[in-house]
Amino acid sequence: MAKPKHRAITKIDKLIHEPARLNIMAYLYVVESADFLFIMRQTDLTFGNLSSHLSKLEKAGYVSVKKGFVDRKPHTLLRLTAKGRAAFDEYRKNMKSVFKELPS
């Protein structure tokens, strides 16, 4: 049986692969934690967009979202979970493989 080509591409995590979520994951990867406003400023996403992408990442267990109050104002702290960190590492590894598999 012939060896299937471009196998790495099938392993790509589609949840992370979406550009806005990839951006969010990359920023959360390089910090220990960040608040909602920080990620919103860095990624240039609107409140609604960021909320929607974060809830998908939270549902997948990639991001932990802690809601609280700072000086009686609502404050949301975001952090990449161990699962999210591992998934991002895996995603990067797989993307490298995908490009290696492409004919030059």
Place this chain on the structure above:
Amino acid sequence: MVQNIDLAEVEKKAFRMSSHEDGLLDMFLGFVFLSIAVSEYLGIDISFFWFYIPLLLIWIGAKKYLTYPRVGYARFSPMRKSGSTAIMALLLASTLILVIFTVGVVGVYAINALIPLKETFAQYGLPLIGVYVGIIFAGIAYAWGTNRFYGYGVLASMVCLLAYFSSLDLWVLVILASSGIILSGIVVMMSFIRKYSVVEEGTYGKA
């Protein structure tokens, strides 16, 4: 390219926005240099407790009430992955070695010529100090990705070299240079305030 996300660059950008886009560090450094120069020039003592502690408190307060409500807050790992800590450590170590080497060379010269070390260092040390300060600023600029710090490095080196090779007073030059750094900080802060408005959670996107 997606296959090679430059995380060091991402981190540098995040760090720059959270720490150095508000111009506060420039103003803080400018005021520290200015206070040293004014105290030396006028021959007065500036109280550590009544000047530097309030200056530090103003900085912390400005971060809390001016910076964080505009760009948010992020906590970075103690050992930033972009290696800036390693770069800074390397830079400080090499500067320290250069200083020790210079003091050694100047010391040998002073002993051989029977000139007091302090006098010899005062005579030859200024250009070297200028170069060292320039190196430190360049290191900070490179590690933090803040290009204006290269300019401050050049300015600091020029002050020392100008004071050494001309008859201009060193402290007057330092006062001018530090005022320039404070002004630059104010300009950066104004542009920061214009660029980012204060937003509170729950009000995003309603403007």
